[in-house]
Amino acid sequence: MNWMYWTVPTAIFFAVIAVILISMTLWQVAAPSPERRGLLPLSTTPGDRLFIGLLSSAYFHLLWLGLTDLHPGWMTAFCILWLITVMRWG
Template structure:
């Protein structure tokens, strides 16, 4: 049924993580509406959803650049991506 895509456990965990993050943001938005707007170091006024999008987009660029320039293994870009995500939610 799902043979059109290579569904491996790492792929499933990525999608589960993204949908979990979106679910957490929905729960936070229901509890405290308004999006928690703030102006960060990039000069942008962002909400929680904007910061999640920037973090996910940056993470994909980190992994693609690492795979293009260095190759395997991908533990180092995982650490960089976790740092980038924390930075996005803390300062952006």
Template sequence: MNWMAWTIPTAGFFSTIIAILTAMTIWELKSPSVERKGFLPITTSRGDRLFIGLLSSAYIHLAYLAITDATLWIATIISVIWMVIVMRWG
């Protein structure tokens, strides 16, 4: 693994994604989701909303990097708030 630049933030990021996917899998097995229509223009399940939220969070970070040189913690906070909104009302 010498070719990979593993830093604490990188390891934390991937560990968090793995933890989220594991928790969502257990939640889905315990309580299967029902598709519903929120503010998103399609009918979605919990997994769909998770995917949409993660993908749009990546775009939030990319846009933030394109616009400013400030710390990425601000983009991360915006992304977490966005994920909560999408998962709850999406």
């Protein structure tokens, strides 16, 4: 795997994504959730909300990096809260 030029931060990033995906898969296999409507303007499953939360988090990070010189960790902390909000009430 050396050819992939791994770094510790990217390894942690992918490990977190993998854990989220595996947990979501096991959760949905065990107890499939119904599609519902919350804060978001469309009906979503938990998988949809995870995708929306992750994609919007990526865009928030790009905005942060493009517009400020502050450390991206602040935006990461905000995005964790955002992801929880979308998953719970989205």
